[in-house]
Structures are given as C-alpha cells and as structure tokens.
Amino acid sequence: MRLTLRKRTGNLQDRKRRKIEREFGVPIAGEILDPQHWTQTALKKLPLDGNLDIQELFGRSAPLVVDVGCGNGRFILGSSVWRESFDHLGADILPVVIRYATRRGNQRGLNNVRFLVADGLKFVEKLLPKGSVSELHCYHPQPYHAPEKSLERLLTPRFMAAVHRVLVPDGQIFLQTDSKAYWDYTKSITSHFFNFSERIGCWPDSPRGRTRREILAIKRGMTIYRGSGTKLNHLHEDDLQKLESDLPMPLFTTESYLHKLDYEENLTRQRE
Helix, strand or coil, rough: CHHHHHHHHHHHHHHHHCCCCECCCCCCCCCCCCCHCCHHHHHHHHCCCCCHHHHHCCCCCEEEEECCCCCHHHHHHHHHHCCCCEEEEEEEEHHHHHHHHHHHHHEEECCCEEEEEEEHHHHHHHHHCCCCCEEEEEEEEEECCHHHHHHHCCCCCCHHHHHHHEEEEEEEEEEEEEEEHHHHHHHHHHHCEEEEEEEEECCCEEEEEEECCHHHHHCCCCCEEEEEEEEEECCCCCHHHHHHHHHHCCCCCCCCCHHHHHHHHHHHHCCC
C-alpha cells in the first residue's frame, strides 16, 4: 500500500513539474523543457538564388510537411511533436508571429521543424524544390476585405499551380477558412489541380482547433470550412500554365462579420 501511494505521489509531482503552454485554454503540443535541452528552429539565412536544400537543412531524408502562413506555429508544432519521422517547415510573412513560433519550437527541443519569414507565394514558388513536399497546409489565409486588395489574396490559380509543382506524387493539400466567399472560390479552382473534397467537422487530431484563428472562431460559434485533396498526377507543366491563365482571380466580396474577428485576433497577437 505504501509503495503504491509513493508511486502515485511521485507521478503527481512529475505531472506538476511539466510545463504545458495553453492558449485560450487549449494546450499547445509539446512540453517546455529546461534550457539546456532547447534547440534552434529559426531559419534566418535564406538562399539568395535557388531552392532550400531540405536534406541539408534537417540532416536527413524524410517526408516534408509545410505550413504556409503558420502564424504562431500551433499546427506545425503539434505535427512536429507527434510525427517525429516527418520534417516540417513553417513560414509566415509577419516576423512577430515567427518569433513566437520559433521560441516555442526551441523550448520544446524540436529538431524536425524550422521557421522562416517569407511571403506565402514566394515561399512556395522560389524556396521549395519541385517534388519535395508530402503535405502542404494553409489555414485561414488573409482574405483582404478591401476590394482594392483582392488581388493580394494568396489562394489563386498561380498559387495552386505552384503547390502542385512542389508536391510529391499523390502529395496532399489541406485548406481551411472561416470565410464562405473565400471557400466557395477556393473550391472552384482547387478541383482543377487536386482531387479535392470538403471535410465536415473538425480535424480528428484537433477537435478544439488546429490554429489560433480556428479556436477563436469555434468559441464564437462560427462555421469553419475545411478540405483536403490529393495531387492530380497527370497534369503537366503546359496544363498548369493553361489553368493559371484560364481560371478566374479571387474578386469576391468577403463577409463583414469577419472584420470583428480579425480585430480580436490582432489584439490577442499583441498580448502574446
């Protein structure tokens, strides 16, 4: 009996010592380790010309998971923690959120993830080698509510063609947004590049949300649009270029109620 009590007490003490970070009450994967176990996950020096050398970057050959617009790193950190046999790259155009993501990756002692500051389209078109990515994730890309900024939206035929080029055969794309207008447009173009289908309900690994934006939207009872697709392997470069030129650009009008959520998300980012 005493041995059992001691063992249980010891386990409780171990649990208390664990440093788990939470955001809006939802844990961020991984445990904050003692500083002597921290790693360096920031990718600060990018090639002036040509692609990243993925194998040299990670020191091995492994399936690559990419998160375009990774924000504070919640999804890509979770994937890195739970899928050690995969390598991960997270990119965002905002240096401040990459600092948060990098800090978290460092504190968790991860060796299979790197974070960099880069524009989403440039990241895919210029830095990723063709046929190198097993999964590409893009969650809640900026919808740009002002009409004059509509052509700055990321999910365009050009972006889809670029993703198709960097995916391995049968590689997968995962998309998500809380804008129905953006989703309707995205579905209309994505099906030309991928065998794409909409997902009903949350991702099974993250029922409370894969991203900060998703968590906020779920808490407010908003609808989240999710989907994934597999690369259409029969498309060649001529096909991709024709689709780029023929498919429509994202000239839709976004929903006004999203402005408030954008504002709230920006406030939480400032407090992080």
